[in-house]
Amino acid sequence: MPRRDASELAHRLGEHAEAVCRRYLSNGRRRGSYWTVGDVRNAPGRSMFVRLVSSTKGPPGKWTDAATGEHGDLLDVIRESLGLVDFKDVADEARAFLTLPDPAPIRPAPQRSCQPAQVGSPEAATRLLAMSKPIVGTVVETYLRKRGITTLRGTGSLRFHPRCYYRPEDGGPTETWPAMIAAVRDLDGRLTGAHRTWLAPDGIGKAPVDTPRRAMGDLLGHAVRFGVPDSVMAAGEGIETTLSLRCALPDMAMAAALSAAHLASVLFPPTLRRLYVIRDNDPAGDGARDTLVERAMEAGIEAIVLSPAMEDFNEDLRHFGLTALRALIADQLVRRDRFRFLERAA
Structure with missing residues (x-):
């Protein structure tokens, strides 16, 4: 996405900053001119604050996490709170929230280190794994135990993502579901890809989607x-x-x-x-x-x-x-x- 389009989307989201926070940072609350929450991933707490109104300190929608020093705009909030990997998905989600039409096709900008990871790439898989957490005590553990799999020692390759982005193949509206994330590695232990299994919120079976299993990254020869x-x-x-x-x-x-x-x-x-x-x-x-x-x-x-x-x-x-x-x-x-x-x- 060109920088001007990203800036325009962030600006439009800032005009509805409180509504964005109520939707994507639902564990927080308004305190005066700010929305406070635990972090950009919607954890409970008060260390992160999002500016809701324009002031001499800056435009609405800008946020800072006092605990970590992280900062950004509302596009970052959408990305991190939903666990999205591809920036195109973040833009699509933002447009859906704002009910904006898709932009006209454009020539892709040259790839640079600050650009989002390419869809399905090993880099995207790395980011997805980084957004996930161990499976102990999660719906992934519930799902596996319901499948009779009770020996979970040595399953560090499996992770849990609470709201993993799912795009229907027929172009329908995007969804988020809990997911089991599996790391695909080569013989030297390097991460080359990831596999997603979308699950029902209670872990009793897979999510009711057309393709509840999908892989991404470099898979051939790896596992x-x-x-x-x-x-x-x-x-x-x-x-x-x-x-x-x-x-x-x-x-x-x-x-x-x-x-x-x-x-x-x-x-x-x-x-x-x-x-x-x-x-x-x-x-x-x-x-x-x-x-x-x-x-x-x-x-x-x-x-x-x-x-x-x-x-x-x-x-x-x-x-x-x-x-x-x-x-x-x-x-x-x-x-x-x-x-x-x-x-x-x-």
């Missing part, structure tokens, strides 16, 4: 990682499927590649000697299994397929329970791994 792999690891498609197996094998490092195509392309750690392929019981899963097994064999890595009784291991876990799941995979493990990862964890 959502649980544990540090040594000579043995497991790799699967979905986060929930992988975590379900990890309930039975909590000490085995695992990686969720997020799709069948990405599972087939997952990269191998240099120390890996044996790979367990977590299979989904469908044609796409079979294709990913065959490709990944072939690649592993070419790399001199032993590849062993772990197959569920139902569609995937999360269904097995929910329908049969953890004890039955452990019994199901016992005979599929190499004997030494059965003792190392299964019997010792019992």
